[in-house]
Amino acid sequence: MTALIAVKNLSKSFPGVKALQDVQFDLQAGEVHALMGENGAGKSTLMKILAGVYTRDSGEVLLDGAPVEITSPAHAQSLAIGIIHQELYLMQHLTAAQNIFLGREPKGRMGLFLDEDQLNRDTQALFDRMHLPLPPQTRIGDLTVAAQQMVEIAKALSFKSRVLIMDEPTAALNNAEIEELFRIIRQLKSEGVGIVYISHKMDEIQRIADRITVMRDGRYIDTVPAQTPMAEIIAMMVGRKLEASQKTIPDTSANEVLLEVRGLNRGRAIRDVSFTVRRGEILGFAGLMGAGRTEVARAVFGADAIDSGEVRVHGKLLALKAPRDAVQAGIGYLSEDRKHFGLATGMDVESNITLPSLSRWLKWGMFLNRPAIHTVGQEMVDKLRIKTPSLTQVARLLSGGNQQKVVIAKWLVQDCDVLIFDEPTRGIDVGAKSEIYKLVNDLAAQGKAIIVISSELPEVLHLSHRILVMCEGRVTGEVSGLEATQEGLMALATRRESQEAVLH
Incomplete structure (x- = not known):
């Protein structure tokens, strides 16, 4: 069967880096083909060549069996190749509709003026197809990262792509949004669309993919069925055996309280939140998207003003007017949005x-x-x-x-005493995750007070000595890291009638 799109012996170099070397890959119509590998393995580079962002140094790209030279993103789109990048590329000051049809806006009868009504109708049709309850006129800058990701997906669908490349599409989505995305993917499969799916989330891959291709250090390793045991996939990805770690929780009850937060309030986003973190302790924050975890972190870091409450470091009350005040007090914040706030x-x-x-x-x-x-x-x-x-x-x-x-x-x-890690492994491969987990534990062992916010419950369970769960801006429970379960955390994360709950 002729592949929808294929590459043979593809190579690409950047100054000082051989990004791809003799890579091969093919995608069939109506297939989800997962592309896996550690960060730096060459996955995104390969996809950007197919999307016209980069040009290849050597090798072939075949579309429906015929050689093709993809010269630009616009050319790729004209060939019905769409890509959803890992990082968002949306104009923050424009509406969702304007972003989706940027450069392709419908004109009025005279062909001179933008037909805003038609633009919004076309966008609404896309959103209806995706079951996305979002007004087309909404300004992108007013949307959450998750909602912006869904707009990116709608934009790709608007090109009626035959080949759709998804680079970490669920990185900012909650479970309900992931299920909706998978519904859309299955629908596209039934329509004959070929989908390249790049993700580090092993459970997602086995649920949605038909085949898996593994890359390592810019080279093709193998293509296997999606049912292949994940231990084998990981071995191919990292080229080494990952060290398994036995979770132990040190007794930090007598240690100095490095961070103390009392009665924190900010509108409905943060409602009477209080907690402490001791020297050497890792405090996890669990909850669904919109629960208020990131809002608490930003308030503690001085990025957002609070209505009331106290933040103390080493017992000293802080007057937080800006992040520099938090940094001077010894607080460091690893934002969930590294592109805009971390780098x-x-x-x-x-x-x-x-x-x-x-x-x-x-x-x-x-x-x-x-x-x-x-x-x-x-x-x-x-x-x-x-x-x-x-x-x-x-x-x-x-x-x-x-x-x-x-x-x-x-x-x-x-060398901050208090470190807040907000989604620390989002978009990071399994090998790098292992390294960062070890790093977080090492920092705690050195006497740092660590806060870890993660939407991945296994990550919270793996790292945390103690876990706070939030729902609708309030803390709904506190759980020991040794006794916590995914089921218990999810029950607290969906507790709409907010109340204090400590599990024993």
Whole structure:
């Protein structure tokens, strides 16, 4: 059977990096073909070649069995190849409808003016198909990350794509939204659309994919049925055996309280939230999207103003007017949205790592100590195994997982006593997850107070010494990390009538 799209012996290099070498891949009509591999394996590079973002150095791309040269994203779209990027590429000041049909806006009868009504009707038809309750006139900047992701999916569907590439499409979606996405994928499959699905979530892959292709270090490893045991898939991905860790919870009850939050309120987003985190403790925050976990983190970090409440570090009451106040008090925050709030994407790796602690590298109060900056930057790259050709590489050119590691590195250099990790492994592969889990535990062992916010319940259960569950802006339960279960956490996360609940 002729493949819908295929690549043979594909290679691509960037300065200092061989991103792809002799890669092969094929996609059949009506198939979901998962592409797996660690960050830096070359998955996104391969897909960007198919989407016209990059051009290949050598090899072939075949569409319906015929060689094709995809010269630009617009050319790819004209060939019915659509892509949903891992990072969002939406205009924040435009509406959802304007983003979806940007450059393809319907015109009125004279052909001179935009037909806004038709634009919104066309968008509404897409949203109806997706069962997405979102007004087309909504400004993108007013939407959550999850809602913006659904708009990206609608935009890809608007091109009537025969080949649809989804790069980490569920990274910002909750369980209900994931189910809706899977419904859409199955519908597209039945219509003969071929879907390339890139994800690090093993359970998703086995539920939705027909075949799996594994890449490692820019090379093709193998293509196997989706029913292949995940232990075999992981072995192919990482090329090494992952160390299994036995969870132990240290007794931190006598340790100093590093962070204390009392009676925190901010509209309906945060309602009377109180908690403490002791030295050496990992406190997990669980809950569904919109529960208020990130809002609490941003308030503690000084990013959002509060209506009332207290935040204390080492017992000292903080006057939080801006994030710099929190940083000076020893609080570091790893945002869930690294692209907009975690990185200066136009700056290089070295600058991003040292930016929060820049004053430390001044000589005579005015000159940067470049050798010292370079040394600490290289130490972090080596320690976190950040894949980058050099410290001068622009951060936006790194893979998503390596960007995340750069964000972690900058707070390690700042040496904060309190570290808030908001979705720390979103978009990160299984090998890198293992490394970050070890890093979080090591930091706690060094005496840091750690908060971990994650939408993945297995992650919260794996890392946390103690877990707070939130629903509708309130804490609905507190659970010991040893006694917690996914079922118990989910019950608390859906407790609409908010009340204090401690499970024993």
